[in-house]
Amino acid sequence: MKTYRCWIFGLVAILFIGCEKDDSYSSKVKSVVSSDILPYSVKIQTKLDMPSVSESVKERGICWSTLENPSYPQASKTYLLDQSGENEFVSTITTLRANTQYFIRAFAVTESGTMYGNQIQVTTPDYLLFNAGVKYGSVTDNDGNIYKTVTIGEQTWMAENLKTTHFQNGEPIPNITNSTEWNLNYTRPAYMWYGNEKSDSIYGAYYNWIAASDERNIAPKGWRVPTKADWKKLLDYTKHNSIVLRESSTAHWYVEGYYPGSNDTGFTLVSTGIAMGDYSSGLNMNWTILWTREGDVNAAKAFGALIQLRDADFIEVQTNHGYPIRCVKE
Structure with a gap:
């Protein structure tokens, strides 16, 4: 059976997923947390770098939760990306709560199973969102x-x-x-x-x-x-x-x-x-x-x-x- 080595680089959340064919399965993780996080949303840039192998990516996306190690589809929230288009894309997680700790992982589903990126931990800040169109x-x-x-x-x-x-x-x-x-x-x-x-x-x-x-x-x-x-x-x-x-x-x-x-x-x-x-x-x-x-x-x-x-x-x-x-x- 084919196995893959998978690595993910994240800059929250900028998440890069890469896989290469290998005789054993392992995961390499490296991440940096960005300070550009709003109290209600996080912007995600994802790059999915899959080699030309017989197995293709069936599903890909981001899953997140207030609990550690969120998984797809069991996570409390999942952003399932459109399977068409390029392998590099930007999306935004919305409806987050202020002053709350979240755990985020990217995933890719192939015939061999679901591969996950490293877990990224972020805490949304707390501040009031005033109406920019109103004179205060x-x-x-x-x-x-x-x-x-x-x-x-x-x-x-x-x-x-x-x-x-x-x-x-x-x-x-x-x-x-x-x-x-x-x-x-x-x-x-x-x-x-x-x-x-x-x-x-x-x-x-x-x-x-x-x-x-x-x-x-x-x-x-x-x-x-x-x-x-x-x-x-x-x-x-x-x-x-x-x-x-x-x-x-x-x-x-x-x-x-x-x-x-x-x-x-x-x-x-x-x-x-x-x-x-x-x-x-x-x-x-x-x-x-x-x-x-x-x-x-x-x-x-x-x-x-x-x-x-x-x-x-x-x-x-x-x-x-x-x-x-x-x-x-x-």
């Missing part, structure tokens, strides 16, 4: 953090989630990281980071409603935490269509091909989930909740703006839940 302004919060702002209709909103740790008067907001203390904290302001890992740019801080509604004002000067009326004005303007509010990539939304965001408004909303002390859930899924100022401290209930894949509306939640804040200009 800026605002500085109580900690000196600078945010993009965007005008939608008659309102001007922050285009990023708030991450200040102080009120306007300079007094600090308590940082509570223990679930027991957080869950019992219905009357004191508090904030935390998702998973208790500080986020400097993407998800912002997670505040309880007491912090969001505190009279010392958590928002930058000249801004406020939105009321239900503020949110209603925005949602009415966009016809409650969340697609135009959401970041236009799969990096921070679990859409699986359904209802991807367009970010036509430039609002650049990401899916943030919920955080309460050392409990966090729902990050990068298919919903997000942001605080309004409306609530009842005695009933421990407050309103948030619920943004899902296709629509947006209000939801009543507990005041000790931790959610992000988007401020609106006064």
Whole structure:
């Protein structure tokens, strides 16, 4: 039986597959990881160098997964290339998630079996994908953090989630990281980071409603935490269509091909989930909740703006839940 020696060179992902006839089968691997990786896609250049032998390549492509050694066709995702055309081609893996580790291998299927290239490991970066066609302004919060702002209709909103740790008067907001203390904290302001890992740019801080509604004002000067009326004005303007509010990539939304965001408004909303002390859930899924100022401290209930894949509306939640804040200009 014929056997082949196979080697693959990868520059992520630039993957080169070569095979030569030999008496024994072995694989030689050499790879270099490129830094040119987006949080939602990776460009793949593949060169398939097969000698003139009796066996031809039946199928070829790239397979990838969050698990090691992805294989075709068992991998969670496979890009099966068109069998026509030249043996050198460029393709793009899309619908990746931000800040996620992936394993990628090229493959070629012949009569003797499936040959794989070396496994390449990449981690997608994490950053917001703003709308390049929208004119943004800026605002500085109580900690000196600078945010993009965007005008939608008659309102001007922050285009990023708030991450200040102080009120306007300079007094600090308590940082509570223990679930027991957080869950019992219905009357004191508090904030935390998702998973208790500080986020400097993407998800912002997670505040309880007491912090969001505190009279010392958590928002930058000249801004406020939105009321239900503020949110209603925005949602009415966009016809409650969340697609135009959401970041236009799969990096921070679990859409699986359904209802991807367009970010036509430039609002650049990401899916943030919920955080309460050392409990966090729902990050990068298919919903997000942001605080309004409306609530009842005695009933421990407050309103948030619920943004899902296709629509947006209000939801009543507990005041000790931790959610992000988007401020609106006064």
